[in-house]
Amino acid sequence: PHVRAMVVPGSGLVKAQAEEEGLDAIFKAAGFDWREPGCSMCLGMNPDRLAPGERCASTSNRNFEGRQGRGGRTHLMSPAMAAAAAIAGHIADVRDFI
Numbered sequence: 001p002h003v004r005a006m007v008v009p010g011s012g013l014v015k016a017q018a019e020e021e022g023l024d025a026i027f028k029a030a031g032f033d034w035r036e037p038g039c040s041m042c043l044g045m046n047p048d049r050l051a052p053g054e055r056c057a058s059t060s061n062r063n064f065e066g067r068q069g070r071g072g073r074t075h076l077m078s079p080a081m082a083a084a085a086a087i088a089g090h091i092a093d094v095r096d097f098i
Contacts, residue, residue, distance in 0.1 A: 002089075003031075003086060003089050004033075005030075005031060005032045005033070005086050006032060006033040006034075006035050006040060006041070006048070007024075007027050007032050007033070007034055007035060008035040008036075008037065008038070008039075008040040008041075008042075009035075009036075009037045010037060011037050012037050014037065015036070015037050030086075032086075041056065041058070041060075041068045041069075042058075042060045042062070042067075042068070043067070043068075044066070044067055044068045044069045049068055049069035049072070050068045050069030050071070050072025050073070050074070051069060051071070051072065052069075052070065052071025052072065053071060053072070054069070054072045054073070055072070055073045055074075055075065055091070056068055056072060056073070056074045056075065057075055057077055057081065057082045057085035057086070057091060058074050058075065058076055058077070058082070059076075059077065059078065059079050059082050060074075060076065061076070062076075063075075063076050075091060077091075078094075080094040081093075081094050084096070084097055
């Protein structure tokens with residue numbers, strides 16, 4: 001299945017450290033968009049938002065109706081669960097990958 005995936009580092013320092021460790025290249029090779037730190041889909045106030053009917057596996061800390069796009073559905077989860085969803089192409093249990 002088609003999965004749109006993006007990584008938005010929590011700060012410039014986190015982004016720089018991840019790039020120094022080569023993590024950005026790993027995410028890019030896996031098809032993720034490597035974004036600048038700051039808000040992306042967390043507010044739905046820019047082009048990064050859910051379309052009606054889309055679902056999001058999010059590691060953000062807030063969720064309320066329409067926050068990431070009108071008609072979309074956001075599921076808050078741990079980084080491990082979000083990674084499992086990215087691998088599976090749907091919401092999945094990380095324990096299935098251990």
